Amino acid sequence: MSRLVDLSMPVHPGMMTFPRVPPPDMRIHETWEEFAERIGAAEHGATWLTASYMISQNDHVGTHVDAVKHLRGPDAPGVEGIPLEYCYSDGVVLDFTHKESGSRIFPDEIDEALEKIGYTLKERDIVLMHTGAGAYQDEERYRTDHCGMTAEATRHLIAQGVRMMGVDAITFDPPVWAMFEQKHFWEAHLVMMDEDYWHLENMTNLDKLPPHGFKLSVFPIKWMGTTAAPVRAVAIIDD
8 A cells, every 4th residue: 555745845825935036926817607607608507617727936936846957058958858767766865954054965974874774876766855944844944944965965966876856945055145155156056067967946744754665756847948847746655
């Protein structure tokens, strides 16, 4: 019997987003009554039919996956270029909840976390960094209180066959204040300039997962040419 764990952040107009990224605009486009009237069904007694919403949002809102186009520029592949086989695979959760906010994750810490759970990475594993930030995604500190990946740690995972990675924080890198304090700017993101790898941001419920032994489904919406796209991330656990 399989158990499903939702790893996706709820999307709504009042949600927390990355600084200067606007929250989604979600509003009713046509009510149940308006549709019935517009198509002429209301005059025949069918006064309540279907409704629809108009949704406008940034491609980096909520749980999403970044494409290499996010860094390389307009001619690089967008989300549609992510191979599907990297979006459904074995999941691994590495615990970094002990690290201070603003700190950076290094290769030796990746190895220590793997040794702690007794796991050896293989090609196409999806590796998730558990920072603990997913527990307060509706609070202002979500934008500032988390650790983040270094370029070295990102390349360390890539060298072991990992191309899809994720984090339960608002960005894969340390928070912006830490970037300026430490003078390391978007170093994990910038690995995308020369490596085909993708990372998931704004994940949640990582504390509800075992360290390994489960499947992850992280298929993005097939938006064409965008730098990112929403993902309904789900873990499939065989109990």
